């Protein structure tokens with residue numbers, strides 16, 4: 001009997017971890033500033049499930065903090081809202097505000113476990129220790145005044161603290177990761193973090209990759225290249241913790257914000273991810289109530305979708321790397337040059353890869369909505385993803401100046417804004433990075449060759 005129950009338990013765990021969760025990122029504060037409370041989270045979680053054409057599949061939430069602002073360490077009210085709406089949770093611990101805040105984050109989580117028990121812990125699918133701290137700590141992040149980050153050794157130490165704190169709780173086996181930009185993941189100096197995590201969270205924004213050709217037509221290639229270099233550099237499961245395209249905002253090199261291109265990005269990238277990779281889109285709503293300068297929300301201030309979310313007429317562009325394309329049989333190569341190194345958000349000089357091959361365009365296999373929203377993901381092995389910013393408490397030393405609001409507020413942390421980093425070759429200079437870069441270049445050549453062959457046929 002015991003043997004049987006152990007086996008069943010193992011199967012249950014396996015099936016949970018293999019699930020390709022789908023949801024949005026939820027900051028701890030509204031775009032207009034105030035800290036979110038229970039009714040705000042409840043309304044958003046309900047809204048996500050009711051989005052027209054999505055069959056209720058957006059039922060997971062990535063949070064950036066465990067702390068309800070403005071308290072010191074009370075559990076964030078999103079937990080109760082998640083319990084009431086059966087929303088799964090990718091938890092986040094804000095790590096760029098120092099040890100005291102991390103200690104409070106852990107305290108808030110332990111309080112939640114004690115207060116809600118399994119009603120809460122059964123919903124937790126992962127936990128990210130940190131969000132873009134390494135990007136903010138990088139040359140590019142500093143040049144871009146992205147706010148205070150953290151050193152890799154510090155993040156690794158926090159991961160260690162979290163594992164210890166959870167060791168005797170129902171969350172002792174929760175997969176722990178860290179969320180950052182691909183430029184951080186290919187930077188060999190951040191190895192301590194890669195070694196410490198169970199999964200890798202990838203935040204990718206072709207819109208912000210302004211040092212490379214980044215029109216909407218280039219976006220699929222940029223997205224998948226970021227995914228591939230991250231997977232190759234870390235060797236761990238990659239979870240898509242943030243990606244999206246703004247409905248409004250200024251031009252970033254060739255990228256133009258707008259509902260039309262946001263729709264294209266959703267159809268080509270979103271519809272290729274949903275159900276096939278663990279994905280938390282950025283984001284449900286940020287016109288709350290007034291749209292920020294760069295607005296990523298899929299719904300407007302009246303909670304109405306800006307574009308068609310059904311994937312019905314979409315032509316998803318899967319990963320051009322055969323192995324990483326979970327579903328789709330037609331390997332389409334997405335067209336366009338992909339950048340691999342660049343400034344991401346901005347401002348780092350990156351090399352301009354003039355040698356970057358560019359591939360022809362390609363079409364990809366259309367996938368139906370059922371594929372997009374329900375397929376269990378053919379291969380679950382590559383799907384990690386994850387989190388974003390908390391906002392919260394206002395107790396802290398606030399030192400940050402970052403933009404949006406996802407971080408816990410007291411910490412000064414930033415809110416959730418997407419980092420604009422992604423581009424860079426950030427890793428330049430490091431042998432390991434160069435290896436990654438050249439590997440990418442090689443793969444692009446191979447992809448191009450395939451594309452050419454395909455067209456010749």
Ligand SMILES: *[C@@H]1O[C@H](CO)[C@@H](O)[C@H](O)[C@H]1NC(C)=O
Pocket residue numbers: 134137138139140150151152187188189190426427428
């Ligand atoms: C690589 O990572 C280290 C540690 O996070 C950081 O100090 C450094 O600036 C990064 N390198 C680049 C080029 O950003």
Ligand SMILES: *[C@@H]1O[C@H](CO)[C@@H](O)[C@H](O)[C@H]1NC(C)=O
Pocket residue numbers: 143209210211212253343345346347348349350
């Ligand atoms: C890349 O960074 C450099 C240096 O900061 C900046 O001058 C340039 O405009 C950036 N390029 C893009 C596309 O943002």
Ligand SMILES: *[C@@H]1O[C@H](CO)[C@@H](O)[C@H](O)[C@H]1NC(C)=O
Pocket residue numbers: 211212213352353354
């Ligand atoms: C790349 O470099 C070439 C030659 O140096 C230059 O003409 C081109 O404008 C650069 N492209 C970008 C995107 O910087």
Ligand SMILES: *[C@@H]1O[C@H](CO)[C@@H](O)[C@H](O)[C@H]1NC(C)=O
Pocket residue numbers: 323378379380381
């Ligand atoms: C994809 O899934 C199939 C079936 O489970 C498995 O045989 C194959 O090895 C997987 N491929 C990858 C790359 O994980």
Ligand SMILES: *[C@@H]1O[C@H](CO)[C@@H](O)[C@H](O)[C@H]1NC(C)=O
Pocket residue numbers: 143144208345346347418419420421
């Ligand atoms: C980074 O800085 C550049 C110029 O300094 C700016 O144009 C860009 O918007 C910044 N990116 C982000 C994400 O803030």
Ligand SMILES: *[C@H]1O[C@H](CO)[C@@H](O)[C@H](O)[C@H]1NC(C)=O
Pocket residue numbers: 187188189428429430431432
């Ligand atoms: C490159 O990697 C080496 C070893 O991993 C590290 O010591 C060095 O600081 C890194 N350089 C940069 C610029 O990140």
Ligand SMILES: CC(=O)N[C@H]1CO[C@H](CO)[C@@H](O)[C@@H]1O
Pocket residue numbers: 228229231232321323324439440442443444446
């Ligand atoms: C995970 C993944 O798809 N990695 C691929 C990235 O690109 C290189 C070069 O083509 C491949 O060798 C990797 O398999």
